[in-house]
Amino acid sequence: MNIEDLAMRISDLSSFDGYHLDCQPIPGEVEVLQITVGDFDELPTYVSVTDTQILCITYLFTEDEVKTERRTEMLEEMLELNIPIPLSSFSKIDERYVIFGALSNNSGIEDVCHEIITLTENAAESISALEDFLS
Amino acid sequence: MSVLKKIMTAVRGGAREVGELIVDANGTRIFEQEIQDAETHLRKAKQDLTDVMAKQMQAGRKVESLKKEIGEHEGYTVQALEKGNEELALEIAEKIAQLETDLLEQEEVHKSFSGHVVRLKDLVKKTERQLKEYQRQLSMVKTTESVQKASAAITDNFASSNSKIISAKDSLERIKERQQNTFDRLAAAEQLEAENSDKGLDEKMKAAGIGGGDDKSANAVLDRLRARQA
Numbered sequence: 076m077n078i079e080d081l082a083m084r085i086s087d088l089s090s091f092d093g094y095h096l097d098c099q100p101i102p103g104e105v106e107v108l109q110i111t112v113g114d115f116d117e118l119p120t121y122v123s124v125t126d127t128q129i130l131c132i133t134y135l136f137t138e139d140e141v142k143t144e145r146r147t148e149m150l151e152e153m154l155e156l157n158i159p160i161p162l163s164s165f166s167k168i169d170e171r172y173v174i175f176g177a178l179s180n181n182s183g184i185e186d187v188c189h190e191i192i193t194l195t196e197n198a199a200e201s202i203s204a205l206e207d208f209l210s
Numbered sequence: 211m212s213v214l215k216k217i218m219t220a221v222r223g224g225a226r227e228v229g230e231l232i233v234d235a236n237g238t239r240i241f242e243q244e245i246q247d248a249e250t251h252l253r254k255a256k257q258d259l260t261d262v263m264a265k266q267m268q269a270g271r272k273v274e275s276l277k278k279e280i281g282e283h284e285g286y287t288v289q290a291l292e293k294g295n296e297e298l299a300l301e302i303a304e305k306i307a308q309l310e311t312d313l314l315e316q317e318e319v320h321k322s323f324s325g326h327v328v329r330l331k332d333l334v335k336k337t338e339r340q341l342k343e344y345q346r347q348l349s350m351v352k353t354t355e356s357v358q359k360a361s362a363a364i365t366d367n368f369a370s371s372n373s374k375i376i377s378a379k380d381s382l383e384r385i386k387e388r389q390q391n392t393f394d395r396l397a398a399a400e401q402l403e404a405e406n407s408d409k410g411l412d413e414k415m416k417a418a419g420i421g422g423g424d425d426k427s428a429n430a431v432l433d434r435l436r437a438r439q440a
């Protein structure tokens with residue numbers, strides 16, 4: 076499945092699991108799709124497709140937002156949360172902490188939508204859980 | 211050095227292009243070249259393998275037919291001896307000796323081909339494993355590269371769309387507010403609908419002379435209690 080395919084199929088779905096998915100392509104060297112789920116306008120998921128996988132990434136917060144004195148504690152917390160959080164894992168890209176999920180390139184549109192919705196809900200849940208570490 | 215370690219070093223070093231990792235001094239894409247080479251090797255090894263296996267089968271068939279021929283000629287020798295034809299028996303025995311030399315040779319050839327087959331099968335397996343390994347490593351580098359590029363595109367988009375970047379806490383607050391709003395709206399709509407439908411039904415029942423007021427139901431209760439007393 077490539078990005079155009081994905082964009083078209085998501086736009087065709089008026090809603091999935093009770094959520095409206097809004098999808099917008101982002102220009103650049105690598106094609107990226109920005110998808111927002113329902114009311115979660117501030118937590119868009121970015122989807123890109125590589126040779127082997129579909130990557131869905133949601134940005135959580137920047138390094139600046141982390142309370143310096145509690146940074147190590149937060150990192151440990153995030154490592155420990157990686158397993159219990161369904162389908163998603165924490166990571167970091169440059170100065171930004173992210174939550175992401177990867178799917179096989181052969182996944183169906185339902186799997187991708189399900190992943191994006193879960194990821195968005197997990198993102199909100201994670202920020203809420205890690206709130207004490209953020210300024 | 212493992213690929214993951216190389217990726218780690220490159221990312222820590224702030225390299226914008228992890229893709230450089232897979233390019234050597236001559237500008238060739240090392241991994242892709244290596245994969246291509248491995249694929250060529252694999253094709254060649256498989257071709258050789260089929261050739262050698264065919265030759266092995268041929269040698270095997272020759273060994274069998276020589277053994278059969280020797281057996282037959284041994285029979286002929288016995289028959290010649292039985293008929294007292296010593297001269298012919300000797301001639302046949304010479305033929306057998308020749309056949310036995312051939313058999314030894316063919317067996318040697320068959321053995322060498324069998325050894326070849328084992329070696330080639332090993333080589334094919336090894337090359338296949340290596341190919342998989344290269345592909346796995348390439349996929350790691352390519353994914354890192356793709357994520358970096360995607361991240362750059364997203365950052366550019368942020369900057370160009372002039373959207374104000376707000377903190378995670380504020381984002382969460384806004385989302386919660388919006389969700390609460392939606393929830394409240396839904397609840398209000400539900401309540402309104404319930405009120406409307408109740409009112410409508412009451413009016414309809416009243417018009418039809420059904421239900422209609424507490425008075426009637428109080429009387430009904432009294433009637434029921436009286437009936438129980440009696």
